[in-house]
Amino acid sequence: MVNSAVFLLFLGFTQCHFWKIGGVALELPKHATKCLSEDIHAHSIVLGDYSVLFDEHIDELPTVSAKITSPYGNTLHDTKNVSHGQFAFTTTEGGHYVFCFWQEFNPRGVKLSVNMDLRTGVAAKDWDSIAKKEKIEGVELELRKLEFQVQAIHDNLIHLRNKEDKMREVSEGTNARVAWLGIMSLGVCMGASMVQVWNLKKFFRRKRLI
Template identity: 25%
Template sequence: MRSFYALILSILSLLVSVSGLHLEVPAEVSPRPMCIRDFVAEEQLVVVSIKSSGRIGDGQQLNFYIVDSLGNEYRRKNDIAGNNRVAFTSHHNAAVDICFTNEKNSKWGSGADLYREIELEIESGAAARDWNAVQAAEKLKPVELELRRVQELTNEIAEELQYLKSREERMRDTNESTNSRVKWFSILVIISLIGLGVWQIQYLRHYFKVKHII
């Protein structure tokens, strides 16, 4: 029975939001940003781990910055190499972009084919917490710690479902309001066209009578 619960806990633990990516960012004299986008909930802890190849002073300057779709900038750092770890708390329910630019030193010339390899890991919510520190502070057993992680993960899923539900309700209300406005606008256009047609008929009848045509 204990092994069954351990299996369930391990499966649920895999559902925690963790994204690992491998990137190659070429060095350019006027580099364009290469961005990775992830959605985060409001007041959610996000930890971004960056492991890059190369070294500072190797003819290229790797920069990164983190912004959300609402224009809030969380972090910006220039000329990085090796391991870097950034943590922040999101301000809103929004998409977050982690962007990299790799600027080539002009003295290396246009023929040098330089690039940086990046291992990027994005952890959010329960996955971003330091569970070793939680276990040490609260003196939890391994099974209790896994249950705690699963509980927080379940709460995050429930909050996300509630957010999606409220968003769907707002979109439905917007669609219904738009449909109602389009309906009344169409009715107004039809009434206006009918009124214009009747006026034209009356005007032509009056014109023909004045000219003694009819």
């Protein structure tokens, strides 16, 4: 019973993670760039849209600029002087993708925010098109969604295991370097002590104290 509850809890957590639908509001400073980093797997579909938010009523709409870069610094989306926009791309490498926004036009100096809605992985699939193309609906469609979700969970577990292996390799390498550094430090201390003892003996013999 406990194992079933733990599994359901884990399934619920992964469902929230892989069906990533939601908005993130970023408050933009006047003369600075605000960025958001998201860890995304390789070969994942990424869809999103963003829009400028402000409280005051003004005639001229403020605008922002947006830039999205990959973990290796490649520019995937670069738009300037817009009040809203959309982006879509498929990742080629896994890692942290950076979404940056900054103010471009704000003559009244009002307080600006950007609301970004980001969807990745399973949540980015167009299930209406899939249902029409494969002529499925109802329970069959829900089972197909669960199938994609289980595959996403499996891929995420493999990704986490690979990251764990890399972290373990780094940790073992660091421990080995620290151990060798300790041995070298001990050797240097012992050598310095022997030199000091030899110098003291030489000094005492010169003074004929021993």
